[in-house]
Amino acid sequence: MASRGGSAHRANGSRDKICHFKLVLLGESGVGKSCLVLRFVKGEYSDHLEATIGAAFLTQTVNLDDTTVKFEIWDTAGQERYHSLAPMYYRGAQAAVVVYDISDGDTFVRAKNWVKELQRQASPSIVIALAGNKADLKDIRKVHIEDAQSYAEDNGLLFMETSAKSDQNVQELFLAIANKLPKSASGSPRTGTLEPNVSDRMRQQGNGGCCKS
Amino acid sequence: MQMDEYYRNNAEFLDRMRHITCFDHVQRVKGFVAEFLSTPQNPEDASSTVRDFVEEMAGMLSDHQLWREDGEDGYAQVSESLEKFLLQRLYNKVFTPLDSTDAEDDNQLYLSTRRLQFITPDHLDIPSRPLNKVAFHLAAEELAKLDSSKFSSPWEKLVCILNSISILSNLLKHYGADEGTGADELLPYIIYTLILLSPKHMYSNLRYVQRFRSESKLRSEAAYYYTQMESAVLFISNADHKSFTISPDDFARGMREGRRSL
Numbered sequence: 001m002a003s004r005g006g007s008a009h010r011a012n013g014s015r016d017k018i019c020h021f022k023l024v025l026l027g028e029s030g031v032g033k034s035c036l037v038l039r040f041v042k043g044e045y046s047d048h049l050e051a052t053i054g055a056a057f058l059t060q061t062v063n064l065d066d067t068t069v070k071f072e073i074w075d076t077a078g079q080e081r082y083h084s085l086a087p088m089y090y091r092g093a094q095a096a097v098v099v100y101d102i103s104d105g106d107t108f109v110r111a112k113n114w115v116k117e118l119q120r121q122a123s124p125s126i127v128i129a130l131a132g133n134k135a136d137l138k139d140i141r142k143v144h145i146e147d148a149q150s151y152a153e154d155n156g157l158l159f160m161e162t163s164a165k166s167d168q169n170v171q172e173l174f175l176a177i178a179n180k181l182p183k184s185a186s187g188s189p190r191t192g193t194l195e196p197n198v199s200d201r202m203r204q205q206g207n208g209g210c211c212k213s
Numbered sequence: 214m215q216m217d218e219y220y221r222n223n224a225e226f227l228d229r230m231r232h233i234t235c236f237d238h239v240q241r242v243k244g245f246v247a248e249f250l251s252t253p254q255n256p257e258d259a260s261s262t263v264r265d266f267v268e269e270m271a272g273m274l275s276d277h278q279l280w281r282e283d284g285e286d287g288y289a290q291v292s293e294s295l296e297k298f299l300l301q302r303l304y305n306k307v308f309t310p311l312d313s314t315d316a317e318d319d320n321q322l323y324l325s326t327r328r329l330q331f332i333t334p335d336h337l338d339i340p341s342r343p344l345n346k347v348a349f350h351l352a353a354e355e356l357a358k359l360d361s362s363k364f365s366s367p368w369e370k371l372v373c374i375l376n377s378i379s380i381l382s383n384l385l386k387h388y389g390a391d392e393g394t395g396a397d398e399l400l401p402y403i404i405y406t407l408i409l410l411s412p413k414h415m416y417s418n419l420r421y422v423q424r425f426r427s428e429s430k431l432r433s434e435a436a437y438y439y440t441q442m443e444s445a446v447l448f449i450s451n452a453d454h455k456s457f458t459i460s461p462d463d464f465a466r467g468m469r470e471g472r473r474s475l
Binding site: 025029033034037057059074075076077081084085088 | 338382394395396397399400401433434437438440443444448451455456457
């Protein structure tokens with residue numbers, strides 16, 4: 001069972017492993033990438049975020065049975081004119097969520113292009129999830145769930161239809177990614193880092209290092 | 214980490230280094246600086262030489278009796294202070310190094326932003342908002358601090374970049390808390406701020422941070438916003454009429470006028 005925003009340590013001790021993963025968000029502008037992540041991080045459709053500079057970078061932890069996965073979520077600008085900048089963001093990412101809007105067929109085409117690009121250029125071990133967002137708009141659906149499902153199966157992607165608005169499958173999506181990520185050899189070990197904090201507030205970085213017990 | 218904490222740690226570090234038991238360490242640091250300044254090095258070697266030395270020296274110092282009780286935090290603080298101490302002394306040699314394309318790239322970006330002065334927020338689909346103008350100017354002011362001699366360590370430069378983006382991000386939060394404000398909205402703001410400022414040493418600053426901010430310390434949120442700035446710079450470097458919401462004719466006319474004004 002996933003729990004939100006908790007500390008890395010369980011009440012019964014601190015034996016859990018903490019794994020840090022970089023997750024990049026891709027998808028056409030307007031498909032609700034940031035809403036999806038806001039929902040995941042805050043559990044609410046809209047809210048103010050205090051801890052970080054903005055909603056473009058967010059972190060969230062997911063507790064699995066024996067590990068704690070900490071996602072560092074990198075949002076990207078989805079407009080076509082920024083497409084060529086994307087490799088700077090997905091470089092080194094262990095996971096990607098490619099988002100489209102089920103009520104807009106063009107965004108699904110765009111999503112498939114993202115998947116193709118990731119398969120060609122991103123890290124070969126990257127876990128890719130396809131999210132058909134705005135599932136609450138099924139009355140004006142343009143992308144059939146079966147089409148997306150079979151595309152995902154053919155390409156080895158995780159797939160879910162999600163709704164940030166009605167909180168459908170949002171936690172489930174990230175939990176599925178957390179489960180699929182390899183827990184032994186990701187990222188690099190961490191020492192206590194002293195990161196500059198823009199808002200002049202101290203935020204403690206996890207000291208444990210990736211997958212250290 | 215807060216600015217004042219950073220400077221407090223630095224003062225504390227220098228204070229301890231004056232202790233008699235640190236004499237040998239101080240000599241080693243001085244020796245390193247002297248040797249570094251007298252040896253020609255390409256930018257990549259310079260970066261790894263400095264990083265390796267910081268790591269080794271921070272390891273030695275955190276085992277020293279004056280630091281031993283500080284634990285893991287102590288190591289991080291010592292390496293932070295060493296980084297600042299060393300790079301202040303090596304700055305003139307490693308910032309825009311001679312055997313790099315940094316100076317040329319700086320100049321190209323400067324000229325590009327000067328030529329693009331006809332670009333308005335509309336051309337980047339930035340919605341017209343009452344506080345835009347103020348935010349752009351404040352963000353540009355923060356970014357201009359990159360060239361202040363007061364901020365010469367990689368950490369301080371990174372803070373200038375993050376502070377600038379933070380102003381834009383706060384504006385977006387102010388207007389868009391309901392729909393959530395992501396990179397779709399933020400990146401155009403950063404690009405416009407760069408055009409407005411026309412920075413003279415942007416590539417040098419970014420590469421200096423990249424070369425000398427050790428990898429273990431350029432990560433997470435800092436790495437993300439550094440990448441935002443880096444990608445905005447690249448966008449401007451490669452910009453043509455398709456980069457903006459503008460007709461090819463209007464773009465060509467703007468560029469002609471921009472060139473004339475240079």
